[in-house]
Amino acid sequence: MAEDLLISKGTKEEQYESLVPQIKVLLEGEPDLIANLANIAGALKEQFNWLWVGFYLVKPSFAKASEGEDDELVLGPFQGPVACTRIRKGRGVCGASWARAETLIVPDVEKFPGHIACSSLSRSEIVIPIIRNNKVLGVLDVDSIDLNHFDILDQKYLEQVVDLINF
Ligand code: SME
Numbered sequence: 001m002a003e004d005l006l007i008s009k010g011t012k013e014e015q016y017e018s019l020v021p022q023i024k025v026l027l028e029g030e031p032d033l034i035a036n037l038a039n040i041a042g043a044l045k046e047q048f049n050w051l052w053v054g055f056y057l058v059k060p061s062f063a064k065a066s067e068g069e070d071d072e073l074v075l076g077p078f079q080g081p082v083a084c085t086r087i088r089k090g091r092g093v094c095g096a097s098w099a100r101a102e103t104l105i106v107p108d109v110e111k112f113p114g115h116i117a118c119s120s121l122s123r124s125e126i127v128i129p130i131i132r133n134n135k136v137l138g139v140l141d142v143d144s145i146d147l148n149h150f151d152i153l154d155q156k157y158l159e160q161v162v163d164l165i166n167f
Contacts (some may be wrong), residue, residue, distance in 0.1 A: 104126075
């Protein structure tokens with residue numbers, strides 16, 4: 001397919017309904033994980049223009065295993081301002097989503113204990129874990145400059161997007 005994305009206007013639901021099938025087509029036949037994650041981040045940024053959208057992947061810890069966890073989240077493909085590169089399990093919204101293996105919607109990041117402020121402009125956030133065979137392999141993280149920006153509609157469709165990833 002041509003790599004142009006059809007940007008939809010309309011309600012949030014209409015925008016996702018138009019975008020998710022396009023993301024599915026973008027990923028079809030491409031086995032490379034980084035390429036696919038990069039295109040997902042690009043497509044979501046282009047459609048919704050959020051402050052930050054991207055992936056953290058569970059990888060072996062940089063520090064010696066004896067100093068703590070064996071694994072940590074490492075920054076993957078994203079769109080938006082530069083971000084922190086490594087997040088320990090349980091830390092911040094991303095680390096909490098990983099530890100709990102569940103989607104977290106944070107209406108006001110200042111009220112989330114331990115929130116990691118990669119950008120001072122971020123006011124609300126949603127994090128979706130990527131789970132395969134009961135293991136969290138990474139997370140999709142989205143930040144907005146608006147308070148209370150994400151809801152269960154975002155959760156529903158972003159979980160669909162994450163399900164499309166061929167890990
Ligand atoms: N705010 C996240 C850190 C990642 S950045 O937002 C890109 C957190 O608390 O886990």
